[in-house]
Amino acid sequence: MKCKQCHKELITWLEGSASQEKREAVEAHLAVCAGCREFAGYLRETLALAAAEVKVEEDPWFYTRVKARLTWKTQTTAPPARGKSSGQALAGLLQPAFFTLLLLLGIYGGIRLGGAPHRQNHPPLITEAPVPWMDEMNAEPLETFLMQ
Amino acid sequence: MHEKEMTDRLREGDEEAFRELVGEYQVRVMSLCLSMLHLREEAEDVAQEVFVEVYRSVGRFRGESRLSTWIYRIAVNKCLNQIRHRQRRKWFLLPGQLPEKQRQEEIAAPAGDLPSAEIERQQRLQRLWQAIDALPENQRKAFVLSRMEDLSYREVADIMGTTLPAVESLLQRARINLQQKLWAFYKKERS
Numbered sequence: 001m002k003c004k005q006c007h008k009e010l011i012t013w014l015e016g017s018a019s020q021e022k023r024e025a026v027e028a029h030l031a032v033c034a035g036c037r038e039f040a041g042y043l044r045e046t047l048a049l050a051a052a053e054v055k056v057e058e059d060p061w062f063y064t065r066v067k068a069r070l071t072w073k074t075q076t077t078a079p080p081a082r083g084k085s086s087g088q089a090l091a092g093l094l095q096p097a098f099f100t101l102l103l104l105l106g107i108y109g110g111i112r113l114g115g116a117p118h119r120q121n122h123p124p125l126i127t128e129a130p131v132p133w134m135d136e137m138n139a140e141p142l143e144t145f146l147m148q
Numbered sequence: 149m150h151e152k153e154m155t156d157r158l159r160e161g162d163e164e165a166f167r168e169l170v171g172e173y174q175v176r177v178m179s180l181c182l183s184m185l186h187l188r189e190e191a192e193d194v195a196q197e198v199f200v201e202v203y204r205s206v207g208r209f210r211g212e213s214r215l216s217t218w219i220y221r222i223a224v225n226k227c228l229n230q231i232r233h234r235q236r237r238k239w240f241l242l243p244g245q246l247p248e249k250q251r252q253e254e255i256a257a258p259a260g261d262l263p264s265a266e267i268e269r270q271q272r273l274q275r276l277w278q279a280i281d282a283l284p285e286n287q288r289k290a291f292v293l294s295r296m297e298d299l300s301y302r303e304v305a306d307i308m309g310t311t312l313p314a315v316e317s318l319l320q321r322a323r324i325n326l327q328q329k330l331w332a333f334y335k336k337e338r339s
Contacts (some may be wrong), residue, residue: 001289005291007331008327010327011323011326012323014322015295039331039334042330042334043330046272046273046276046330047295049269049272049273050276050277054179055179055275056175056178056179056184056326057175057221058174058175059174059178059339062174062178063170063174065196066196066199066200069196069197070200070203089155116174129209141172
């Protein structure tokens with residue numbers, strides 16, 4: 001038996017539910033393979049941990065808590081005498097109608113906002129000062145300026 | 149008390165019979181819930197729900213299976229519903245509120261006071277729960293009922309509403325899957 005095959009059979013072997021042939025093969029492999037022997041020990045310990053972890057002690061107050069829950073559930077979810085009341089039926093109709101209306105309003109509002117033209121009725125915040133054209137005739141020549 | 153007599157008294161709403169039933173099955177139901185859910189508080193909550201359901205629907209119990217099988221079936225279904233509910237709720241929770249995180253915090257919180265052997269024990273347990281949780285639903289059910297609850301293959305088949313060969317096949321696949329996952333954890337630990 002190879003290590004891979006041994007690993008496949010290990011949990012069954014640990015549970016004691018392997019056939020005699022497989023049990024003997026696993027045991028023969030474990031006798032010669034230290035790595036698999038160590039892994040088998042790891043598996044045995046881990047599975048035993050889980051079994052110990054889910055061990056439960058009897059709780060003397062458990063019944064009291066179940067009874068309290070049962071009473072609470074009976075009070076809060078008591079079924080109406082004859083099917084649904086008219087108020088519940090109305091609420092069942094009105095609620096989806098309200099949300100549908102809300103959704104349609106949202107879509108309509110979105111379309112209106114999206115298609116609205118950009119109007120600017122207010123005066124512009126920054127007034128643009130006109131850029132004066134350069135009048136070369138009136139401008140003082142650089143040579144005259146330097147001579148003075 | 150005979151099972152038939154117990155069922156009849158429960159159907160009549162006999163409170164004493166219900167008390168006896170809870171007393172008889174609470175440890176087994178709680179242990180099963182803990183094996184499936186791994187969180188003590190959540191397991192206790194679901195176990196209570198199981199008995200509420202038993203009390204309410206005992207009128208529908210036809211007696212075709214054993215009472216214990218019927219109770220186990222309710223418990224398994226409630227646990228699976230809780231797991232599904234947990235998975236759905238996961239999308240709306242903050243990272244610190246996730247059950248896996250809670251389990252990690254339960255381990256990490258007292259780490260300062262615990263000896264390293266205890267921390268290692270808790271971490272190993274955490275890895276095993278992860279490996280069990282990662283199994284497909286039917287394999288997980290079969291493994292928990294057979295390995296953790298020590299039920300016979302026949303009882304597991306009755307609870308799961310399947311055949312004996314199907315249970316054997318599910319268990320075999322569950323063992324191989326678990327072994328592969330635990331081997332990966334083992335290698336990681338050793339490296």
